[in-house]
Amino acid sequence: MKFVFVLCFSVLMNAVFGGSKSEPSCKSIGFTTHKDKLWSIRDNGEVFVTGDKFGVSEHITIERDNKGFVYFKSHSDKYLACTPKGTVEWDRDWKRSWERFALYQTNGTVGFKSAQHKTFLVAESTGRLKCDRTHFRSWEEFRVYPGECRPFVFGC
Numbered sequence: 001m002k003f004v005f006v007l008c009f010s011v012l013m014n015a016v017f018g019g020s021k022s023e024p025s026c027k028s029i030g031f032t033t034h035k036d037k038l039w040s041i042r043d044n045g046e047v048f049v050t051g052d053k054f055g056v057s058e059h060i061t062i063e064r065d066n067k068g069f070v071y072f073k074s075h076s077d078k079y080l081a082c083t084p085k086g087t088v089e090w091d092r093d094w095k096r097s098w099e100r101f102a103l104y105q106t107n108g109t110v111g112f113k114s115a116q117h118k119t120f121l122v123a124e125s126t127g128r129l130k131c132d133r134t135h136f137r138s139w140e141e142f143r144v145y146p147g148e149c150r151p152f153v154f155g156c
Helices: 002-017 147-154
Strands: 030-032 038-041 047-051 060-064 070-074 079-082 088-092 101-106 109-114 120-123 129-133 143-145
Touching: 030 038, 047 129, 070 101, 088 129, 109 143, 143 147
Parallel strands: none
Antiparallel strands: 030 143, 038 047, 060 070, 070 079, 079 088, 101 109, 109 120, 120 129
């Protein structure tokens, strides 16, 4: 058991701080949809799932609280919020209940359920990210980008 902990700790530390030039740094990551489109955050807080390349607008930082919930922080230091209407707004300066998400994982993908509204983030066919699904299916599943950063999101 001690070996597994040391191995996981080493993997996480390399992921967060970048262990070597051949390993990616996972200080910020991205998420792709089932159609291989990246989440893309605009400066005005709008979120689209239309990104084709991992640029500045696609960089996301994951923060965890002591209860295992996650928060998404954009390249402009704003937090993602799920509203009661099922829209997402990436313009918050704080981390409160609307910005808190439970992490779901299955077969190499992740899903995120609003801790406040009990609805999942979803990649809409319109290219928008919303938060209005009560189920967890392929449109609510995302992959961590780059894939080598999965341990950072999933934990050990």
